[in-house]
Amino acid sequence: xxxxxxxxxxxxxxxxxxxxxxxxxxxxxxxxxxxxxxxxxxxxxxxxxxxxxxxxxxxxxxxxxxxxxxxxxxxxxxxxxxxxxxxxxxxxxxxxxxxxxxxxxxxxxxxxxxxxxxxxxxxxxxxxxxxxxxxxxxxxxxxxxxxxxxxxxxxxxxxxxxxxxxxxxxxxxxxxxxxxxxxxxxxxxxxxxxxxxxxxxxxxxxxxxxxxxxxxxxxxxxxxxxxxxxxxxxxxxxxxxxxxxxxxxxxxxxxxxxxxxxxxxxxxxxxxxxxxxxxxxxxxxxxxxxxxxxxxxxxxxxxxxxxxxxxxxxxxxxxxxxxxxxxxxxxxxxxxxxxxxxxxxxxxxxxxxxxxxxxxxxxxxxxxxxxxxxxxxxxxxxxxxxxxxxxxxxxxxxxxxxxxxxxxxxxxxxxxxxxxxxxxxxxxxxxxxxxxxxxxxxxxxxxxxxxxxxxxxxxxxxxxxxxxxxxxxxxxxxxxxxxxxxxxxxxxxxxxxxxxxxxxxxxxxxxxxxxxxxxxxxxxxxxxxxxxxxxxxxxxxxxxxxxxx
Numbered sequence: 001x002x003x004x005x006x007x008x009x010x011x012x013x014x015x016x017x018x019x020x021x022x023x024x025x026x027x028x029x030x031x032x033x034x035x036x037x038x039x040x041x042x043x044x045x046x047x048x049x050x051x052x053x054x055x056x057x058x059x060x061x062x063x064x065x066x067x068x069x070x071x072x073x074x075x076x077x078x079x080x081x082x083x084x085x086x087x088x089x090x091x092x093x094x095x096x097x098x099x100x101x102x103x104x105x106x107x108x109x110x111x112x113x114x115x116x117x118x119x120x121x122x123x124x125x126x127x128x129x130x131x132x133x134x135x136x137x138x139x140x141x142x143x144x145x146x147x148x149x150x151x152x153x154x155x156x157x158x159x160x161x162x163x164x165x166x167x168x169x170x171x172x173x174x175x176x177x178x179x180x181x182x183x184x185x186x187x188x189x190x191x192x193x194x195x196x197x198x199x200x201x202x203x204x205x206x207x208x209x210x211x212x213x214x215x216x217x218x219x220x221x222x223x224x225x226x227x228x229x230x231x232x233x234x235x236x237x238x239x240x241x242x243x244x245x246x247x248x249x250x251x252x253x254x255x256x257x258x259x260x261x262x263x264x265x266x267x268x269x270x271x272x273x274x275x276x277x278x279x280x281x282x283x284x285x286x287x288x289x290x291x292x293x294x295x296x297x298x299x300x301x302x303x304x305x306x307x308x309x310x311x312x313x314x315x316x317x318x319x320x321x322x323x324x325x326x327x328x329x330x331x332x333x334x335x336x337x338x339x340x341x342x343x344x345x346x347x348x349x350x351x352x353x354x355x356x357x358x359x360x361x362x363x364x365x366x367x368x369x370x371x372x373x374x375x376x377x378x379x380x381x382x383x384x385x386x387x388x389x390x391x392x393x394x395x396x397x398x399x400x401x402x403x404x405x406x407x408x409x410x411x412x413x414x415x416x417x418x419x420x421x422x423x424x425x426x427x428x429x430x431x432x433x434x435x436x437x438x439x440x441x442x443x444x445x446x447x448x449x450x451x452x453x454x455x456x457x458x459x460x461x462x463x464x465x466x467x468x469x470x471x472x473x474x475x476x477x478x479x480x481x482x483x484x485x486x487x488x489x490x491x492x493x494x495x496x497x498x499x500x501x502x503x504x505x506x507x508x509x510x511x512x513x514x515x516x517x518x519x520x521x522x523x524x525x526x527x528x529x530x531x532x533x534x535x536x537x538x539x540x541x542x543x544x545x546x547x548x549x
Contacts, residue, residue: 023083023084023087023089024050025047025050025051025054025080025083025084028043028046028047028050029047029076029080029083029096031043031046031047032044032046032047032076036073040069040072041063041064041065041067041072044063044072044075044076045061045062045063047076047079047080048060048061048062048063048075048076048079051079051083054083055541055543056079056082056083056086057079057527057528057531058515058516058527058528058530058531058541058542058543059514059515059516059526059527059528059531061075061526061528063075070103070105071103071105073099073100073103074100074103074104074105074109075528077096077097077099077100077103078096078097078100078109078112078113078116080092080093080096081093081094081096081097081100081113081116081117081120082116084096085097085116085119085120085123087265088123088266088267088268088304089304090120090123090124090304090305090306091124091305093116093120094117094120094121094124097113097116097117097120098117100113101113101114101117107140107143108532110140111137111140111141111149112532112536114133114134114136114137114140115133115134115137115152115153115156117133118130118131118132118133118134118137118156118160119156121133122134122156122159122160122163123268123304123305123306124305124306124307125163125305125306125307125308125309125343127160127161127163127164127343130160130163131157131160131161131164134153134156134157134160135157137153137156138150138153138154138157141153144493145489145490145493146184146489146493147180147181147183147184147488147489148180148181148184148186148189148537149536149537150177150180151177151178151180151181151184151189151193152177152189152192152536152539154173154174154176154177154180155173155174155177155192155193155196157170157173158170158171158173158174158177158196158197158200159196159199161173162196162199162200162203163308164343165203167200167201167203167204168204170200170203171200171201171204174193174196174197174200175197177193177196178190178193178194178197181193183488186537186538186539187220187223187224188220188224188226188229188538188539188540189538189539190220191217191220191221191224191229191233192217192539194213194214194216194217194220195213195214195217195232195233195236197210197213198210198211198213198214198217198236198237198240199236199239201213202239202240202243205243207240207243207244208244210240210243211237211240211244214233214236214237214240215237217233217236218230218233218234218237221233224548225548226540226544226548227260228260228264228266231256231257231260231261231269232257232269234253234254234256234257235253235254235257235269235272235273235276237250237253238250238253238254238257238273238276238277238280239276241253242276242279242280242283245283247280247283247284250276250280251277251280251284254273254276254277254280255277257269257273258270258273258274258277261273267300267304268300268304268306268309270300271296271297271300271301271306271309271313272297272309274293274294274296274297274300275293275294275297275309275312275313275316277293278290278291278292278293278294278297278313278316278320279316281293282316282319282320287320287321287323287324288324290316290320291317291320291321294313294316294317294320295313295317297309297310297313298310298313298314298317301313307339307342307343308343310339311336311339311340311343314332314333314335314336314339315332315336317329317332318330318332318333318336443486446472446482446483446486447486447487449471449472450468450472450483450491450494450495450498451498453467453468453471453472454468454495454498454499454523455498455502457523458499458502458521458522458523459521461520461523462523463495463499463523465479465480465491465492465495468491468495469491476491479491480492496533497537499522499523499524500522500533500534500537500538502521502522503518503519503521503522503530503534503542504538504545504549506518506521506522507542507545507546507549508545508546508549511546515527515530515531515542515543518530518542519531530542
């Protein structure tokens with residue numbers, strides 16, 4: 001009876017998912033496309049109002065006749081791509097993203113657009129094109145020098161190489177990303193990277209190492225309290241548990257994740273979890289239930305064009321059907337081979353290796369060439385010398401990382417001490433085992449003065465690093481060199497972190513303020529630019545952060 005119920009549940013789930021591919025936003029976006037030769041402003045405002053009502057935008061964006069056509073087009077196409085991507089309508093998302101890309105007015109907009117297009121191609125299992133756009137995004141992010149943003153790009157690249165079945169290449173990217181994320185001191189980002197690292201080592205067959213990373217990711221997500229992210233980590237952990245033959249534990253996690261993803265309408269995460277549950281049932285010799293889960297997943301992946309995951313579904317169906325229905329099993333095997341050949345044509349090892357080489361003198365190319373050089377040329381004495389140098393460099397970088405973390409903590413403490421709610425006690429910070437020296441008293445005083453100046457500027461509604469340098473009786477160049485020596489980032493990046501940390505305090509403590517009001521109080525021109533900066537740094541929107549605080 002339980003088997004019949006499960007089969008019905010999976011079939012009903014698949015039916016409800018695939019019966020809803022006509023999206024509510026289609027009519028608004030279609031009307032806007034028709035209006036490009038007519039009343040563009042009115043149609044654009046209707047689209048943006050709908051996105052605001054769908055919580056995609058923090059505040060409604062309203063255009064008028066004075067706004068440039070290219071700016072209107074860029075905003076509408078970019079957010080349309082975000083909308084379709086969030087609903088797993090990847091073909092429509094890609095069309096909108098490619099429309100938005102040539103209209104980007106600055107590097108920040110271009111990086112956001114490139115990142116989104118890369119993710120869309122990744123979801124479609126077109127790993128070569130995903131890598132092409134991800135590499136362009138990485139180059140822009142690398143110029144910022146912001147470890148948090150760079151680590152996000154490296155995480156995307158790692159995911160692409162895992163999808164292309166090249167986990168050993170992915171390892172280089174994810175370990176570098178984790179190293180940078182530690183400097184950024186962003187728990188949400190670290191949880192994502194730890195989860196990706198778990199997938200990398202699982203793909204390599206090293207499930208003991210994968211378990212360490214996914215347990216740490218789960219610990220961080222539990223502390224942050226984001227239920228969706230917790231369920232994503234549960235789904236990732238289930239893969240590791242299957243690899244360790246702990247099928248009951250995997251079943252328990254997936255039994256929580258599958259109904260959750262179905263409830264919120266995340267069809268791709270739901271299908272991925274069904275794939276894993278199908279494998280659990282197959283390993284427990286429950287072939288009939290296994291077939292139901294694999295069929296549900298395969299149907300979803302075929303609908304949204306995810307060839308990589310559909311290939312895994314077909315392979316699972318072949319294995320589950322072989323002993324019961326060999327003819328049906330052969331059909332699934334043929335489909336599996338078709339998908340496999342297609343993916344190899346799209347993402348050959350040679351084409352993806354090209355993107356690694358094109359990084360030129362960056363850290364990855366240098367590391368690979370150095371490793372080859374050691375094997376060919378370096379004698380034992382040279383190896384010992386290099387190991388000594390590497391240890392010294394590591395100690396220096398470790399000290400700078402700790403200094404950066406301490407400096408950022410100074411910002412948080414200063415903002416909390418100077419906030420409008422002095423009666424509220426500061427949050428207890430995590431203990432650290434670092435024995436390195438902290439910034440000098442003079443350095444701390446400089447950071448404290450800069451925080452005070454930036455806070456004053458935020459209240460006046462205008463952020464100026466030149467003005468801040470003048471108040472500190474120095475030039476912008478001298479101030480930048482000093483701040484970078486203390487924190488490891490530029491003055492502009494440091495000031496941005498002050499503003500965003502201050503916004504988190506306001507979101508938590510000043511709930512009567514709207515998102516727009518908080519944006520203005522933190523020196524942003526509008527709520528949209530504030531929301532982009534906040535989400536890119538913390539991987540969560542301001543509204544979501546306020547709900548969880």
